Amino acid sequence: MKKWLGFAAAVAMSFAITSASAADKLKVGFIYVGPIGDHGWSYQHEQGRLAIDAALGDQVETSYIEKVDEGPDAERAIERLARQGANLIFTTSFGFMEPTLKVAKRFPDVKFEHATGYKRADNVSTYSSRFYEGRYIIGQIAARMSKSGVAGYIGSFPIPEVVRGINSFMLGAQSVNPDFKLKIVWVNSWFDPGKEADAAKVLIGQGADIITQHTDSTAPLQIAGENGVYGFGQASDMIAFAPNSQLTAIVDDWSSYYVNRTKAALDGTWESTDTWGGINDKMVGMAPFTNMPDDVKAEAGKTTAKIISGRFHPFQGPIFKQDGTEAAKEGEIISDGELLGMNWYVKGIDDQLPQ
């Protein structure tokens, strides 16, 4: 039922996309998994689209379809954009991977960009952000700010992207407090403010005095604020929701990537690439460090600077897996390939990873 409704909504929304007027302009299309009003994931992609409009508005025309379900419906939505003459299409969720490739095959002259995926083609690029860099920093802050030594982590789905974030957070926390504890709750949804709020309340009730989330709404941070514990923003700066509780936020910033790729498509230098950018590439940003003492702030700033300069990598050995086996030797860095398929917890997490 919900799927069907989602599809109907997608169809209804697709009528609302802006239509083309000038034929000579480059047309750039976006597919969003959520509503642009989620103030999280899709919202940030929308900010990227607006950045294209602002920078190249005289040469390009952008449009989007929001609330597109991952799965077969996505193929129809992507194809619709392609048929309407889009020259460059960004599909902004992991689940759009197969649909993007399928449509790309049928439209060899259209350029596609798929976020967070790993399958490419001559006309399909992939791009993602190294959010885990930010997670290491907030892990470190969390361990400094926590009195109970326990943080609550609200996860969406146990996919490598999220598991990597949990590990990175934990490694950051352990760098400050080796006995730091993490309680993890999976809500099996990217977006359910009520359930995310419930999870936050339960975690706080169990002694967590730091709340962090890998879901898309502002609810967990807001609950943290109401209960006087600390939290972090996710995807965008959410300080307005918890002015006295947000320590910082990991901010997705797609603007420069989107503008650059659109420029490349305009001047004909576009080719299929794989981009995985971090803080250094300005694809991951940190919101101002707030509500913390100056020494913690300074330390967080230092870690950020070390990551930017490349002198430090969050997954730099020695790293041990939960079962005690060594994942990376002293000085060794876990490879991008291993990071992209990460399906194990680091030592110190007393939870079992759902398989």
Added chain:
Amino acid sequence: MDGTQAIILTIITASTPLLLAAIGELVVERSGVLNLGVEGMMVMGAVCGFATAYTTGSPTLGIFAGIMAGIGMAFIFAFMTQTLVSNQVATGLALTLLGLGLSGLIGESFVGLPGVKLVPVSIPLLSDIPFIGRILFGQDILVYASIALVIATTYVLFKTRVGLIIRAVGDNHHSAHSLGYNVIMVRYACILFGGACAGLSGAYLSLAYTPQWIENMTAGRGWIALALVVFATWLPKRLAIGAYLFGTVWIMGLYVQAQGLGIPSQFLSSLPYLVTIIALVIISGNKTLTRVNTPACIGQSFVPDR
């Protein structure tokens, strides 16, 4: 705050919106109308409640606006199905789609704004009683409203003449019509009541549960409420049990996860549905009674002979 107390408080917050929306739909269905638009009315209640509370700074006005938005949506449904005699299932689904789309449009400029939280009442002395004080006497007004609604609905439906008429209309609209009751008007009133409850439930989400507006924030709670009504065999008391059972299992699922026992989260997420259905099927095991309680005319349109 004590852990157990925190969990009980969380359970109450999680159950209240379900109960509010479901009690309204129960009355609607008792009058023989199936309104599948609960989700749509709820989400409109949420956005209008939030927008009004944010603009005026008054959660009370927000609650009122939420109720009015629910009634407005319900009126569309009532006009379509009762006056124009459209198909109830299709109209209800359309109402949900309309609500989700329209609320996104209305709420566009309210995304990302911190809301006005409905402050829980605090009865002096009583709410200071250790443990049970906060739970019994420190809730927000809508939690008490939901309980009051269950009691009032039970009373009105089964102890008053009005309730008898509503049930008569739902069980056999032709007979009720022959007895001189205005079937259409009774149904109009019930549908509007259902809309008010759904709108109130939505306002609860955006003012008390998570004081903010995010598109689609009902996240399927309207559908859960609809299912609860059926499994509670249209009895308010069972509905309350069902809603609280659902909320309890839902929160305990999260609680167990945080304990790190390694039970698959997908299983825990599906558990509330499973437990609630099984429990309500067991308590409504008496088939004859179930048949008596089922509104016989549910989903059927009524066209009076002229």
